């Protein structure tokens with residue numbers, strides 16, 4: 482048996498003909514930039530995310546840059562975020578000239594530790610970027626409270642959490658702006674790069690729509706220095722066909738998670754993911770804490786079980802941020818977690834047989 486970490490073939494098998502049809506409509510119209518499928522998909526996504534405005538853009542990374550620009554974050558402003566996330570979260574802060582200020586995580590959910598935020602606030606702090614890691618929302622109730630108290634903006638990097646919820650609210654719609662990524666391995670993946678901003682504010686939506694076309698309004702009159710960052714019509718066409726399946730896919734991931742919880746017991750060297758009582762995860766990843774992680778990784782790969790380490794090195798100790806002056810040991814929880822995490826297959830089309838195989842191989846590793 483062979484169980485990959487993700488199998489896009491299985492996902493596309495039944496829907497590819499519909500996608501090809503929709504893409505052909507784009508070819509027929511040659512309306513490649515901001516064609517009708519863009520508005521259609523934006524409307525559907527707004528509906529799905531229970532959010533007033535959705536602004537499609539070129540990637541999840543650009544969505545973060547657009548969000549920061551819309552909130553007027555610029556040179557020398559400080560933005561607080563988690564050190565344990567995909568690089569883009571902090572990269573976007575640097576890209577607008579601001580300074581990422583890294584905070585440690587909770588050892589169980591791997592999300593931003595709200596208790597650590599206040600100590601990181603200075604007179605230069607303008608915003609917090611919360612990340613909903615692996616599909617589980619961060620503790621948005623506490624984060625919003627701190628932001629309100631200190632008059633800070635909140636961006637939710639929801640690249641991994643489309644459709645997740647915290648306290649009943651859809652992730653990405655709780656702060657000022659939420660961002661989505663449609664990178665192919667996310668729960669809703671395009672056939673290339675694509676992203677989106679979510680907001681309930683009319684003013685921020687207007688600004689975001691302008692920023693994605695060089696800050697112009699009207700045409701050739703530039704109010705801001707924006708980006709060229711639209712979602713391609715072809716990607717919107719793909720996503721428009723896929724979105725109606727998303728809830729079913731995420732529900733299947735939750736069922737797969739449940740199967741692991743019920744059947745991967747009795748391996749003391751493994752800790753299964755912890756989900757906060759107020760959170761509903763979409764399980765973009767199913768991430769274990771494992772003893773002898775690196776050896777387990779090698780063993781599973783040799784035995785045809787797909788797995789990966791997200792992420793092997795927290796951001797505060799990355800070479801490109803050396804100028805910020807952090808050193809090893811500054812954010813110890815994230816540094817320890819980075820040594821232990823391993824993500825195993827959780828995608829919707831997994832069968833119980835395949836999950837049994839994954840469990841058996843992990844058991845085998847620790848028995849020897």
Ligand SMILES: *Cc1c(COP(=O)(O)O)cnc(C)c1O
Nearest residue numbers: 540541542567569570640662664
């Ligand atoms: C994927 C991801 C991004 C970036 O998305 P792209 O579409 O690849 O630019 C940003 N933040 C997080 C947490 C991600 O997982």
